[in-house]
Amino acid sequence: MQATTVRFQPYWITQKLKLDTNIITNNTSVLEISKFRCYISNIAFKKNNVVVWQEPNSYHLIDANDTSSYSIKLNMPATLIFDQIHFNIGIDSTTNVSGAMGGDLDPTKGMYWAWNSGYINFKLEGSSPLCTTHNKRFQYHIGGFSIPFNTLQQVDLPVHHTTNINIAIQLDQMVAQIDLEHQNSIMQPGRAAVEFSKKIAGIFRIKL
Amino acid sequence: MLIVISITIYGFSSIDSLIVIPLGWGKPNYDFTKNPLNKETVALGRKIFYDPILSRDSTISCSSCHLSYTAFTHVDHDLSHGINGKIGTRNAPALMNLAWSKSFMWDGAVNHLDMQALAPISHPAEMGNDIENIVAQLQHSASYPNLFKAAFGDTVINGARILKAIAQFELTLISANSKYDQVMRKEPGVHFSTQEENGLLIFRKSCASCHTEPLFTNQQFANNGLAMDTFLKDIGRMKITQNAQDSLCFKIPTLRNIEYSFPYMHDGRFKKLSDVLKHYTSDIQQSSTLSRQLQQPIILSSDQKVDLVAFLLTLTDKSFLYNPIFAYPQK
Incomplete structure (x- = not known):
């Protein structure tokens, strides 16, 4: 067995996420992120699209309030050969x-x-001058598992055999896809949550 | 001795050592292998159930709205009140035979008994609290850490343990010893009167497709033809599923112990069983989601209504209502 660490690091473009800190966005307005959490589950490794190892009881909360939650240690066989990580x-x-x-x-x-x-499944809160809400807040609580409002997302990313896998969560890419002015709150399962969830998988990227 | 009697009366259960499954009830929906009952955890759950520490200002316990002597409903309250005198929007349901329930709350908002307590704990018009806060309070109490140790093997207190303990106590609330049950079990010397017997036949013809024996609910949701309360504007299950076909649909409640669980309906609008029968026989509101079973009028003579009520009263189970092991735990 060998301990492989998968590290999920939230970024704003190239900067590591700092909560409650002004972020200058592309359009020169100021945005703050006050809360970011998401569940990572069912971590597995694949070779030629076949699962070769999966973590038992694999449920991890990534919480920007606790950066130690970013690193997940996996006890997997040292000889394992894989070309993809799945979660x-x-x-x-x-x-x-x-x-x-x-x-x-x-x-x-x-x-x-x-x-x-x-x-x-995924929680993102903050403030932006684009929001006409109290304290200019936006709140996205994305969940729901019942058909037709299932928001679970599956991700497969190419990886090489390595002891450390770094995965970036590009929150800037998420925010870029949201109409902060017109949709600043999603707090229940439903169509809006499903639409939001479809954009989540794409913001997870291998960081070399 | 008690166990031996229980087995002969109810039948034997291999589901859980502390649960006796009444004969003919089928397998419970609750997965006891994930939360096997033990005496200490049931006792802990019972203590928490009766402890106002669950509410933000320590004024409201589960039992405030779920009294054991009235089948764990809020007797004489159409809508229940929570902290700071706030009034909720629905009638507190009776609690019994929950191991067989497939969903919880009038709209089925909660999918598992373990998680049910989170709803009243966090609702601003009920306990107005959050589970994190309760964990901290129990950790700092003098008595709880030891009770958690007795129940779970160590003094760790977390949300899952609190919820599982409450669920364990609730799972023990089995009502299966009404006159109806005794007659069905053919216990010596117990017989329906002619009225009750007639009432049973009327019940089976007109009510049982939704209030199905032996649980007296088929666990489904239905629009039972009540006019929408113009103040509460409660759309029922549609709020959860966002499906227009669920508009005005509410959980079909059990009728066990109905004599004691008044007032009736999701908003407690009917005080008496006669009001309920009047609704079903002459006040059904037509709408696109009206239950199929109510599309044709239910016609009952006044004698038949009296007989039906006589039968419904045989669903009273005093050994459940007055069981001291369900009541407030005396020190």
């Missing part, structure tokens, strides 16, 4: 209907909806 962004439907769970899935993590059972 889900969010929590699968079975886990969503399986009752109370501890660890990163504990409902104290602020990633569970009490009034419409289910995990929040």
Whole structure:
């Protein structure tokens, strides 16, 4: 066995994400991100599109409030040969209907909806002058697992055999796809959450 | 001795050592292998259920709106009140036989018994709290860490453990010893009166397709023809599914212990069973989502209504309502 570390690092363009800090965006306006969390689950490695190893009980909360959550240690066979890493962004439907769970899935993590059972897969909050809301806030709580509003996203990225895999989460690319002026809040499962979720997978990229 | 009696009355269960499955009820929906009951955890759940520490200002416990003596509903309240006198929008449902329930809340918003308690805990018009805050409070209490140790093996308190403990207590709330049950089990000396017998036949013809025996609910959601309350404007399950076909649909509740679980309906609008029967026989509102079962009028004579109520009263289970192990835990 060998410990491989997968590190998920949120970025704004080339800068590592800093919460509650002014960010000058492309269009020269100022934006702040106050909260960023997402679930990474079902981490696996593939060779020629076939799964060669998967992490058991694979549920990880990435939380910008706790940068130690960015690094995930995987105990996998040292001899493993793979060319892709696979993971889900969010929590699968079975886990969503399986009752109370501890660890990163504990409902104290602020990633569970009490009034419409289910995990929040991806949470992004902040402020932008483009938002006409109170304190110019935007809040995206993206979740929902029931058809037709399933927001779980699957990601496959090419990787070489290495002990450290760095994955960038390009939040600038997410914000660039959102109409902050007209849609500054998504707080429940539904069509808007599904549309948002489809844009999430693309912001996860291998960082060389 | 108690266990032996239970087995002969109810049948034997291999689902969980602390749960006795009544004969003919089928397998519970709850997966006991993920939360096997033990006496200490049930006791912990019971203590939490009765503890106002769950609410933001320590005034409201689960039992504030779910009283054991009235089948764990909020007797005499159409809508329940939470912290700071705030009033909710729905009638507190009776709690029993929850191991068989497939969804929770009037609109099915909650998909698992473990997670149900999060809803009233976090609702601003109920307990107005959050589970993180409750974890911290229990950690700092004098008694809880040891009770968690007894239940779970160590003093760690987290959201999952709190919820699983509450669920364990709730899972023990089984009501299966009404006169109806005793007659169905052919217990010696227990018989329906002629009225009750007639009532059962009327029930099976006109009510049972939704309020299906033995749970007296088919667990589905339906629009039962109530006019929408113009103040509450509650669209029911559609709020959860965002599907127009679910407009005005609410969970079909069990009728067990209905004698004690008044007032009735999702907003508690009917105080008496006679009001309920009047609704079903003469006040059904037509709409596009009206339950198929109510498309044709239910016609009952006044004698038949009396017989039907007589039968419904046989669903009262006093050994459940007055069971001391479900009541407030005395020190």
